[in-house]
Amino acid sequence: MVGAGQLARMTCQAAISLDVGFRVLADSPADSAAAVCPDVMTGDYTSLADLTAFAAGCDVVTFDHEHVPGQHLTELMAAAVTVRPGPGALSHAQDKLVMRQAMASLGLPCPRFVPVSAAAEVADFAAGSGWPVVLKAVRGGYDGRGVWICETPEDAAEVLRHGVAVIAEQYVPFRRELAALVARSPHGQAAAYPVVQTVQRDGVCQEVVAPAPELPAGLAAEAQRLALTIAGQLGVTGLLAVELFETGSGLLVNELAMRPHNSGHWTIDGARTSQFQQHLRAVLDLPLGDPRPVAPHTVMANVFGGDDPDVYGRYVHVMAADPGVSVHLYGKAVRPGRKIGHVNVTGDQLDDLRDRAGRAARYLGDGKE
Amino acid sequence: MVGAGQLARMTCQAAISLDVGFRVLADSPADSAAAVCPDVMTGDYTSLADLTAFAAGCDVVTFDHEHVPGQHLTELMAAAVTVRPGPGALSHAQDKLVMRQAMASLGLPCPRFVPVSAAAEVADFAAGSGWPVVLKAVRGGYDGRGVWICETPEDAAEVLRHGVAVIAEQYVPFRRELAALVARSPHGQAAAYPVVQTVQRDGVCQEVVAPAPELPAGLAAEAQRLALTIAGQLGVTGLLAVELFETGSGLLVNELAMRPHNSGHWTIDGARTSQFQQHLRAVLDLPLGDPRPVAPHTVMANVFGGDDPDVYGRYVHVMAADPGVSVHLYGKAVRPGRKIGHVNVTGDQLDDLRDRAGRAARYLGDGKE
Structure with a gap:
């Protein structure tokens, strides 16, 4: 797995049960996965030489993030390295314009969009879709970074001054955000997890509720169908997470990720097959595992660092207060606002689970109730 | 953790979620846990020098097996190493005579027993308890090894000829075998898992059914009470597994283990807190996790090697046939009869789960239905 963040760390953990040899390409030995993986190579994922050295002896190369240059992946494949997902599919998770154009050509529901390079183009777009307009960096954004909500042409001009390639998108007044997580293997087998609700703050996921509460069965099926269609049409191998807006007139595709995803962390404790094991099974072309939940509800809450770096001093209290978390x-070293962990709680009473997960995550993060 | 077998391997996996640094003392780099753990020392657990070097830098030393000499542990403690469980408690899992005497002095129900060194003593014992008589090696037996069922004085003489210290025990015509797994922390907090039924063949555990089917609530509570009493009275820290006989007149204590135990492997998929995380929480004196099950039933079946070493070729078929396993x-390298893995299945229909777990385990082991 290229990249050694928390996704690689949890994939490493899943690989143990399958007795799958697991190697990570880490930026630094201090990376999240590097500390727990017995087979770590340190190197630069933007260097073809490092990628080539890393891939030697791997049966399959997969990813913890989408930042590896597609051209390098194409060269690895030319050198007979098996890359999953392949660069063709992965380009849709790397480049928002490529993704939007693909969704449009597949006839899948998306916000209106247009590539823009000048404020006048944004104003033209707004003449059709209204203000505000959402500008998104075509490449490299995540967790709310690279997304700007512009109320005026002046706001847009300010963003465009940075010189990064952006697209303008219609601002969608959604009811809530959902995510549909599916796995697809090279054989074409696919499996869909229950559709979840994601709760973001400042563009960063805070909480995931699985399955999405009171989601009509038709919409849930539609969300899974969208994700399975995208996975099949783009030739995704491994996991595909489709972030969706639920609006008054149906679903819109927001973002794609082709790897284990924050919206699937609940599956470690809440599904028969965790997303991390599922990703391994998919990229190794093993039969996929059962994605069904083990309990009526699971709530995941992210833990963000606060001012006090001593997570361990607090974790005793969280464990004592709620043995079921x-x-x-x-x-990861604690820095204010940095995602340093998550908690899962499974059970029958959704309100109670949300309360418990949120409380535990907040307390772990900053010691406040 | 001293020892790097599968118990250490699964404890290593559990340590990742807690972000607990985990080091193993392995006999060989080929050991089960050594392949997945980033911090491996190779050494001899019967060497005080190796144990001392291993313990340097560990906050707590615990065990994957009970074969470390107690005297070495006492010396480690004298050198300010924290050893959990301590040698006093552990001696009851190392020496069957010490264990039986402790159970007797605590007034806990056990088979009748007596230390023996001559066939005449066995015959005297049989005069009171009848034949057959069970002879057990006082030290070092496991998985049915070191246990002999003797029908005659001649059988006993044959066993005693080996010169190992043995005890004679009453042969117990039990209904079935149960196991009660509890955790106890240095603070004295304790948690009890549901009592399970274990199914053995030739003294080797084949299947575990959690919770034990149709076990009367009174007997289940009695089994948990026995295990909690033993843990408290012996000062166990970490896990304690108590193997029990269920007889027509109640429960009898058969064996003790003070570590994660085969009868608790179901908890990885079937309980809110796995026994491996629970052992870590207990020996680190962290608050214990919720031991309750996540589903009505979980069945664990051990996988034993057969003639064909290619487990992976078969595992594809098992995954395809039953995505829920x-x-x-x-x-571990496959050898006929060697325990090389296990499968868990959770759900509502017990007969179906037993059938599926058994089928998957047999097929993985030897490719036969």
Whole structure:
């Protein structure tokens, strides 16, 4: 797995049960996965030489993030390295314009969009879709970074001054955000997890509720169908997470990710097959596992660092206060606002689970109730 | 953790979520846990020098097996190493005579027993308890090894000829075998898992059914009470597994283990807190996790090697045939009869789960239905 963040860390953990050899390409030995993986190579994922050295001896190369240059992946494939997902599919998770154009050509519901390079183009777009307009960096954004909500042409001009390639998108007044997570193997087998609700703050996921509460069965099926269609049409191998807006007139595709995804962390404790094991099974072309939930509800809450770096001093209190909370820490140095772990709680009473997960995550993060 | 078998391997996996640094003392780099753990020391657990070097830098030392000499542990403690469970408690899992005497002095129900060194003593014992008589090696037996069922004085003489210290025990015509798994922390907090039924063949556990089917609530509570009493009275820290006989007149204590135990492997998929995380929480004196099950039933079946070493060729078929089976492989070279993994299945229909778990385990082991 290229990249050694928390996604690689949890994939490494899943690989143990399958007795799959697991190697990571880490930026640094201090990376989240590097601390727990017995087979770590340190190198630069933008260097073809490092990628080539890393891939030697791997049966399959997969990813913890989408930042590896597609051209390098094409060259690896030319050198007979098996890359999953392949660069063709992955380009849709790397480049928002490529993704939007693909969704449009597949006839899938998306916000209106147009590539823009000048404020006048944004104003033209707004003449049709209204203000505000959402500008998104075509490449490299995540967790709310690279997304700007512009109320005026002046706001747009300010963003465009940075010189990054952007697209303008219609601002969608959604009811809530959903995510549909599916796996697809090279054989074409696919499996869909229950559709979840994601709750974001400042563009960063805070909480995931699985399955999405009171989601009509038709919309849930539609969300899964969208994700399975995208996975099949783009030739995704491994996991595909489709972030969706639920609006008064149906679903719109927001973003794609082709790897284990924050919206699937609940599956570690809440599904028969965790997303991390599922990703391994998919990229290794093993038969996929059962994606069904083990309990009526699971709530995941992310833990963000606060001012006090001593997570361990607090984790004793969280464990004592609620023995049913499942804590997953990433071994990352604590910095304010940095995602350093998550908690899962499964059970029958949704309100209670949300309360418990949120409380545990907040307390772990900053010691406040 | 001293020892790097499958118990250490699965404890290593559990340590990742807690972000607990985990080091193993392995006999060989080929050991089950050594392949997945980033911090491996190779050494001899019967060497005080190796144990001392291993313990340097560990906050707590615990065990994957009970074969470390107690005297070495006492010396480690004198050198300010924290050893959990301590040698006093552990001696009851190392020495069957010490264990039986402790059970007797605590007034806990056990088979009748007596230390013996001559066939005449066995015959005297049989005069009171009848034949057959069970002879057990006081030290070092496991998985049916070191246990002999003797029908005659001649059988006993044959066993005693080996010169190992043995005790004679009353042969117990039990209904079935149960196991009660509890955790106890240095603070004295304790948690009890549901009592399970274990199914053995030739003294080797084949299947575990959690919770034990149709076990009267009174007997289940009695089994948990026995285990909690033993843990408290012996000062156990970490896990304690108590193997029990269910007889027509109640429960009898058969064996003790003070570590994660085969009868608790179901908890990885079937309980809110796995026994491996629970053992870590207990020996680190963290608050214990919720031991309750996540589903009405979980069945665990052990996978034993057959003639064909290619587990992976078969695992594809098992995964394809039953996506709901959770496979746990230990990375051990396949030899006929060797325990190389286990499978868990959770759900509502017990007969179906037993059938599926058994089928998957047999097929993984030897490719036969």
